[in-house]
Amino acid sequence: MAKDKKPRRPRAETPKGFRDYFGIDVTERKAMLDRIAEVYHRYGYDPLETSAVETVEALGKFLPDVDRPNEGVFAWQEEDSDWVALRYDLTAPLARVAAQFRNDLPNPYRRYAMGPVWRNEKPGPGRFRQFYQCDADTVGAATVAADAEVCAMLSDALETVGIPRGDYVVRVNNRKVLNGVMEVAGVLDPADPSKFEAERGIVLRAIDKLDRLGEAGVRALLGEGRKDDSGDFTDGAKLSEAQAEVVMGFMAARRETGAETCARLRELVAGSAMGAEGVDELETIATLLDAQGYGPDRIILDPSVVRGLGYYTGPVFEAELTFEILDEKGRPRQFGSVAGGGRYDDLVKRFTGQDVPATGVSIGVDRLLAALRAKGRAGAGMDGPVIVTVMDRDRMAEYQTMVGELRSAGIRAEVYLGNPKNFGNQLKYADKRQSPVAIIQGSDEAARGVVQIKDLVLGAKIAESASLEEWKSQPAQFEAARADLVAEVRRLLAQGEG
Amino acid sequence: MAKDKKPRRPRAETPKGFRDYFGIDVTERKAMLDRIAEVYHRYGYDPLETSAVETVEALGKFLPDVDRPNEGVFAWQEEDSDWVALRYDLTAPLARVAAQFRNDLPNPYRRYAMGPVWRNEKPGPGRFRQFYQCDADTVGAATVAADAEVCAMLSDALETVGIPRGDYVVRVNNRKVLNGVMEVAGVLDPADPSKFEAERGIVLRAIDKLDRLGEAGVRALLGEGRKDDSGDFTDGAKLSEAQAEVVMGFMAARRETGAETCARLRELVAGSAMGAEGVDELETIATLLDAQGYGPDRIILDPSVVRGLGYYTGPVFEAELTFEILDEKGRPRQFGSVAGGGRYDDLVKRFTGQDVPATGVSIGVDRLLAALRAKGRAGAGMDGPVIVTVMDRDRMAEYQTMVGELRSAGIRAEVYLGNPKNFGNQLKYADKRQSPVAIIQGSDEAARGVVQIKDLVLGAKIAESASLEEWKSQPAQFEAARADLVAEVRRLLAQGEG
Structure with a gap:
C-alpha cells in the first residue's frame, strides 16, 4: 500500500548568504548613517535613492573584483522584456541617473546614497550577499578640488561618527602617476594604450596586495609569478628586474611631507607627460587640503594606494583605521581600510558618449560599524522597555x-x-x-x-x-x-x- | 561593402515600473519614518530588517490581490539551488523570522520594519514595482489587547507625523463576526469550512468594494454578477435575496456608539458561535481603547471594513484620512485609506505546525506622505546650500x-x-x-x-x-x-x- 505523502512544510531560512538584522544592529547602523548624512548634507550633497533593480545593460560590467568571471550579480529575465539585475554597488546606478537626468540635474551634481547592494558571490564567514554601502560622489566637476573636497568630507564623516583624529588616516594617490610609472617601466605606450593591458592589470593588483604579500610577494608577481601557501600559482607580469625596480620605487616613494613625496614622484615619472600631470594634481590636492587645515595628521599622500577597481582614472583615496584590534586568535592587528574611492571619468560616457568627469567615495558600512563597536562608540546600547x-x-x-x-x-x-x-x-x-x-x-x-x-x-x-x-x-x-x-x-x- | 556596426550604447533607463527618488523625496520620507519609528519604539517594538531576497518556499503565496494569478513576485532560480524571490511585503518575512528564531526571540515578539518591497505587477500611473512599507506586528499574543494596542499605536503614529485628530479615523471590524454572518447567510458551514469557499471569496471582495461600487454594485456581486462600465462581467456569489439581505445588513450595522454597533451585530450573528465570539472580541477592544482615551473621535467599530487579504482570522482595522483633496480634475474627494492590518493566526504555523497568534498593521508610506504634502505638513522644504x-x-x-x-x-x-x-x-x-x-x-x-x-x-x-x-x-x-x-x-x- 502506498504511504500517504504529507506535504513538506516550508523551511524557515533565508537563502544562503543572506541574513536578518535585529534590534540594536538596525538602530546602531541607522544612527551612524544619520550622522554621516548630516556631514554630507552640510557639504551640499543631496540624497538619491535609486531602484534596487536595474537593467543589466545599464549596470554594465564594472564589478570590483576583476579576478572573477564577470557574473557576480543576481540577474533574471522578465517576460518579453530585458534582463534585469539587483544593483551590485551605488556607483553604476549613479552613472545611469547622471545620464538619464542630465538635463534636469544641477551640474556639477553632488549626491549621496545609502542602501543595500547585492553580490552573487560565494558567501563565507562575515561575507554576505546583501550588504550596505554609503557613497558620496560629485558628477560633472573636472577640477581636483572635487577630489580634495571628498577627502576632507570623508575625514569629517569619520570623526563625526566617533573615530577620533589620530585613529584614522586618509591616503591619497593618483592613477596618472602610476600610469607615468608604467610608461617609464615600459608597460604603457601612450600611443597605443591597449598594449600591455594584461601586464598592467597584474601590476595594479600586485601593488594593491602589498599589505598582504609583503615586498617579496609583490616582486614575485611583478616578475615570473607567485606560488601561494596553498600551492596555487598566480602568473606574474614578467617584468624585467629594471622594470620591476621602477614599480617598487613607486610604492616606496612616500616621504615625510607631501611636498617631498611629490618631489620623489616627479623624479620617478621623469619623461612621462601623464605622470607629470598626475604629480601636479596631487600637489594641488595637498595644497587645498593644507589650506583648509587637513594636514598630515588626517590626510597624507601615499603612492602605495592604488585601489583595485579598473575604472579609476585619476586621484584615488582610501581611509584606514590605524588602531589595533585583537583578531579571532587574540593577536593584535591593524583594523585596516573602511572607505575608498577616486575619480572615474568614463562611467557616464558609456551612456552618452560625452566626457563626464566624476569622483566619489564609498564607506564600508559594516566594517566602520564593527570598528565603532570595537572602540565602544557604536551607541548607548539597547534601551529595554x-x-x-x-x-x-x-x-x-x-x-x-x-x-x-x-x-x-x-x-x-x-x-x-x-x-x-x-x-x-x-x-x-x-x-x-x-x-x-x-x-x-x-x-x-x-x-x-x-x-x-x-x-x-x-x-x-x-x-x-x-x-x-x-x-x-x-x-x-x-x-x-x-x-x-x-x-x-x-x-x-x-x-x-x- | 558591409557597414561597420557600431556597438549600441546602453540605454540610461530604469526597468519599467521602477523609479528613483531625489533630494527632498528621500528626506521627507525619512523624516516621516523616523517619527513613526519613535512611536513604535516607545510602545516597545524593536526594529527588524530582513533580507530583500527570500526563498520562494518561505514566501508562500499570500499576495494581497487574489484576483490575479498568484505570480506577482520577482523570482529567479539560483544555479544548483532554490528558487528565490524579492519579498513582496514585510509580513511573510516576519513569519519566516518568527519561525526560524522562535527559540531566541522574546515571546510575544513586537517588531517594526520599514523598507522597500517588490511586486511584479503591471506598472501604471503612480503604481510602481518597488515601494516602501512600514509595518508593526506582535507575534505570540493571543489576546485582542494586542490588536487594541496596534490600533492605539497607529492613531499615535498618524498624529505624530502631522495628521491631526479629526482628520483621520481608525475603523475596526472582526472577521469572526463576518464569518458568523456568512454562517447565518448559509455560505459557511462550521463543520466543513472548505465548502462555499469560492462564494465567500466573492462576498469578501464585494464588501471590500462598497466604497467604489456602491450598494447596488455590491448587491449585484452578491447575486448573479456585475457588468462594469467597460462591459467586463464579474461573476457573482449567486446568493439568494434573503442571503444577500443578511450580508447587506452586516455592512449597514454601524450605529452611533460602539456598544450599539455591537448590539446590532449580536442580532445579526444570532445562532453562530463564531459570530458571538467575534462580537465579544470587538467589545473587549472597544472597552480597552475607551479606557485609554481612544474614543470614537479616533477609533470606531465599523462592520463595513473587511480588508481584502485572505489570511486575516480575527480583528481587522484600517486607517482612513477623512479630509478632502482635489483630484486631477479638480473635484474634491476623500483621501481614503493609508494603513490597514489585522490578526493573522496561521502564517507562522505554515513553518512550524504550531499555532502562533499574530497581529499587526502596515502603513502605506507613499500614500501617507502624499497626504502630508497635500496638507502642507511634509517638512520644511529644501534647504539649498x-x-x-x-x-x-x-x-x-x-x-x-x-x-x-x-x-x-x-x-x-x-x-x-x-x-x-x-x-x-x-x-x-x-x-x-x-x-x-x-x-x-x-x-x-x-x-x-x-x-x-x-x-x-x-x-x-x-x-x-x-x-x-x-x-x-x-x-x-x-x-x-x-x-x-x-x-x-x-x-x-x-x-x-x-
Whole structure:
C-alpha cells in the first residue's frame, strides 16, 4: 500500500548568504548613517535613492573584483522584456541617473546614497550577499578640488561618527602617476594604450596586495609569478628586474611631507607627460587640503594606494583605521581600510558618449560599524522597555492606562501580552527584553491604590552577589502610590543612567 | 561593402515600473519614518530588517490581490539551488523570522520594519514595482489587547507625523463576526469550512468594494454578477435575496456608539458561535481603547471594513484620512485609506505546525506622505546650500576655507566646482540648487579684505516685481568684511526663516 505523502512544510531560512538584522544592529547602523548624512548634507550633497533593480545593460560590467568571471550579480529575465539585475554597488546606478537626468540635474551634481547592494558571490564567514554601502560622489566637476573636497568630507564623516583624529588616516594617490610609472617601466605606450593591458592589470593588483604579500610577494608577481601557501600559482607580469625596480620605487616613494613625496614622484615619472600631470594634481590636492587645515595628521599622500577597481582614472583615496584590534586568535592587528574611492571619468560616457568627469567615495558600512563597536562608540546600547505585568487578566484596561501614562512621559513601556498565567514567564520575558523596571499590581494593590515597582537592574546586581538574607529582603522591589508611578519610574531610570 | 556596426550604447533607463527618488523625496520620507519609528519604539517594538531576497518556499503565496494569478513576485532560480524571490511585503518575512528564531526571540515578539518591497505587477500611473512599507506586528499574543494596542499605536503614529485628530479615523471590524454572518447567510458551514469557499471569496471582495461600487454594485456581486462600465462581467456569489439581505445588513450595522454597533451585530450573528465570539472580541477592544482615551473621535467599530487579504482570522482595522483633496480634475474627494492590518493566526504555523497568534498593521508610506504634502505638513522644504562662487581659479583654497568656516558654523555650503569661466552659469547653478545666498570674491575684493554677498531670495523677489532702476541699484547684493562672512550669512538665513 502506498504511504500517504504529507506535504513538506516550508523551511524557515533565508537563502544562503543572506541574513536578518535585529534590534540594536538596525538602530546602531541607522544612527551612524544619520550622522554621516548630516556631514554630507552640510557639504551640499543631496540624497538619491535609486531602484534596487536595474537593467543589466545599464549596470554594465564594472564589478570590483576583476579576478572573477564577470557574473557576480543576481540577474533574471522578465517576460518579453530585458534582463534585469539587483544593483551590485551605488556607483553604476549613479552613472545611469547622471545620464538619464542630465538635463534636469544641477551640474556639477553632488549626491549621496545609502542602501543595500547585492553580490552573487560565494558567501563565507562575515561575507554576505546583501550588504550596505554609503557613497558620496560629485558628477560633472573636472577640477581636483572635487577630489580634495571628498577627502576632507570623508575625514569629517569619520570623526563625526566617533573615530577620533589620530585613529584614522586618509591616503591619497593618483592613477596618472602610476600610469607615468608604467610608461617609464615600459608597460604603457601612450600611443597605443591597449598594449600591455594584461601586464598592467597584474601590476595594479600586485601593488594593491602589498599589505598582504609583503615586498617579496609583490616582486614575485611583478616578475615570473607567485606560488601561494596553498600551492596555487598566480602568473606574474614578467617584468624585467629594471622594470620591476621602477614599480617598487613607486610604492616606496612616500616621504615625510607631501611636498617631498611629490618631489620623489616627479623624479620617478621623469619623461612621462601623464605622470607629470598626475604629480601636479596631487600637489594641488595637498595644497587645498593644507589650506583648509587637513594636514598630515588626517590626510597624507601615499603612492602605495592604488585601489583595485579598473575604472579609476585619476586621484584615488582610501581611509584606514590605524588602531589595533585583537583578531579571532587574540593577536593584535591593524583594523585596516573602511572607505575608498577616486575619480572615474568614463562611467557616464558609456551612456552618452560625452566626457563626464566624476569622483566619489564609498564607506564600508559594516566594517566602520564593527570598528565603532570595537572602540565602544557604536551607541548607548539597547534601551529595554518598562514592563507592566499582568496579575489579573480582567484589569487589562488599567495596565494599558499605566503604559499610556509612561509613554506620554517619553518612557518606553509595554504591557505583557503573552499568556499571563505563569508569572515567572513574565519576569523571564522582562529579562529577555532587558527591561530596567517591571510594574506589578494585583487586586490587593489595586484596592489600596498602590503598585509594586521592581528595579530589575539592581535586582540583577543583587542576584549576582547577595546573601540569602539580603536577597529575601528584596531591596530591589518597593511599593509606591499608583499616582506616583511615572515619577518613581523616572527616578529609577535616571539612577540607571548615572 | 558591409557597414561597420557600431556597438549600441546602453540605454540610461530604469526597468519599467521602477523609479528613483531625489533630494527632498528621500528626506521627507525619512523624516516621516523616523517619527513613526519613535512611536513604535516607545510602545516597545524593536526594529527588524530582513533580507530583500527570500526563498520562494518561505514566501508562500499570500499576495494581497487574489484576483490575479498568484505570480506577482520577482523570482529567479539560483544555479544548483532554490528558487528565490524579492519579498513582496514585510509580513511573510516576519513569519519566516518568527519561525526560524522562535527559540531566541522574546515571546510575544513586537517588531517594526520599514523598507522597500517588490511586486511584479503591471506598472501604471503612480503604481510602481518597488515601494516602501512600514509595518508593526506582535507575534505570540493571543489576546485582542494586542490588536487594541496596534490600533492605539497607529492613531499615535498618524498624529505624530502631522495628521491631526479629526482628520483621520481608525475603523475596526472582526472577521469572526463576518464569518458568523456568512454562517447565518448559509455560505459557511462550521463543520466543513472548505465548502462555499469560492462564494465567500466573492462576498469578501464585494464588501471590500462598497466604497467604489456602491450598494447596488455590491448587491449585484452578491447575486448573479456585475457588468462594469467597460462591459467586463464579474461573476457573482449567486446568493439568494434573503442571503444577500443578511450580508447587506452586516455592512449597514454601524450605529452611533460602539456598544450599539455591537448590539446590532449580536442580532445579526444570532445562532453562530463564531459570530458571538467575534462580537465579544470587538467589545473587549472597544472597552480597552475607551479606557485609554481612544474614543470614537479616533477609533470606531465599523462592520463595513473587511480588508481584502485572505489570511486575516480575527480583528481587522484600517486607517482612513477623512479630509478632502482635489483630484486631477479638480473635484474634491476623500483621501481614503493609508494603513490597514489585522490578526493573522496561521502564517507562522505554515513553518512550524504550531499555532502562533499574530497581529499587526502596515502603513502605506507613499500614500501617507502624499497626504502630508497635500496638507502642507511634509517638512520644511529644501534647504539649498550657500554657494561660494569661483571668480579666480587660483584662489580655490581661499574659497574652500570660506565654505569650511560656514560648515563649522552649521551652515550648509559648497564651492562651485564646475567650469568657472562663465559666471552666469554659476548663478544659474545656484538657482537650480535653490541657494539662499551666493558669495563672490574676485581679486579686487580679496585685496581689500571683503566679500560680496548676494541675497538670492530677495533677489528673486525683486526680479519678479522691481523696476529697472530698482533692479540696477542691486539692493540684494552688498559688501561685507571677509571676517564677517559667517555672521552676515547667518543674519540673512535667519531673515529667510522669519
